[in-house]
Amino acid sequence: MLVLVATVLGARLAAAGDDRVEYWSVSSAATPGDAVSRDDLRPAKVRLPSGSADSYLRTDDELDAPLDELVWAHPLTPGSLVSKESLVPRASSSHGQLPLSVAAGAAPTDLAKGDVVDVWVGPGPGDEPGGQAVRVLEGVRVLGSGDEGAAAGGSLSQTVLVDVDESQLGTDVVSTVATGHVTLVRIA
Incomplete structure (x- = not known):
C-alpha cells in the first residue's frame, strides 16, 4: 500500500x-x-x-x-x-509560379514535386565558351517537373515549375532564365 x-x-x-x-x-x-x-x-x-x-x-x-x-x-x-x-x-501570400525550360541533363533525373533547388543560368551548348554561370534563384521549391509530358513527346527539354517569392521575382530574373541555359541543382 x-x-x-x-x-x-x-x-x-x-x-x-x-x-x-x-x-x-x-x-x-x-x-x-x-x-x-x-x-x-x-x-x-x-x-x-x-x-x-x-x-x-x-x-x-x-x-x-x-x-x-x-x-x-x-x-x-x-x-x-x-x-x-x-x-x-x-x-x-506573395508567391508566384515561374516556369523554367530545362534541357535534358541539366536537372536531376529524379527531380520531383517538393524538391528544393538552386537555379543557375549560364552559357549552354553551342554558346561561346568562357561565359560565367550565375545563381539567379536560391532554395526554391519544385511544384512540377513536367517529366511525363516531355518524355512522351520525345522532347529534349522539360518545363519545371518552381515556387518563387515575389520579392525574388524581378524582370532581371525572368529575362535571365528566358535567354540562358538553365541548370537546376537539388539542395534538399
Missing part, C-alpha cells in the same frame, strides 16, 4: 512540475503557397526558452483567419514547430 501511495504522489508531483506547453508542429512537409489543413498540424508539448516562446504558435492561440483561408508562408520540414509567421491569409 505504501508503494502505491508513493507512486501516485510521485506521478502527481511530476505532472505538476511539467512546465511544457503545447505548440503546433507540422505533420508533413509544408510548401509555400499551399493551403493549410487541420491534418497538417499536430500538437507538440515542448519547453521553449522565454525569449523564443512568443515566436511560435501555441495550440490555444487565436489564428489570423479561419484555417481554410490560410496558406504556408515558407517551407517547413515534418516535426518543425509552426512559427507565428508560418501561416498567412491566402490574400497576403
Whole structure:
C-alpha cells in the first residue's frame, strides 16, 4: 500500500512540475503557397526558452483567419514547430509560379514535386565558351517537373515549375532564365 501511495504522489508531483506547453508542429512537409489543413498540424508539448516562446504558435492561440483561408508562408520540414509567421491569409501570400525550360541533363533525373533547388543560368551548348554561370534563384521549391509530358513527346527539354517569392521575382530574373541555359541543382 505504501508503494502505491508513493507512486501516485510521485506521478502527481511530476505532472505538476511539467512546465511544457503545447505548440503546433507540422505533420508533413509544408510548401509555400499551399493551403493549410487541420491534418497538417499536430500538437507538440515542448519547453521553449522565454525569449523564443512568443515566436511560435501555441495550440490555444487565436489564428489570423479561419484555417481554410490560410496558406504556408515558407517551407517547413515534418516535426518543425509552426512559427507565428508560418501561416498567412491566402490574400497576403506573395508567391508566384515561374516556369523554367530545362534541357535534358541539366536537372536531376529524379527531380520531383517538393524538391528544393538552386537555379543557375549560364552559357549552354553551342554558346561561346568562357561565359560565367550565375545563381539567379536560391532554395526554391519544385511544384512540377513536367517529366511525363516531355518524355512522351520525345522532347529534349522539360518545363519545371518552381515556387518563387515575389520579392525574388524581378524582370532581371525572368529575362535571365528566358535567354540562358538553365541548370537546376537539388539542395534538399
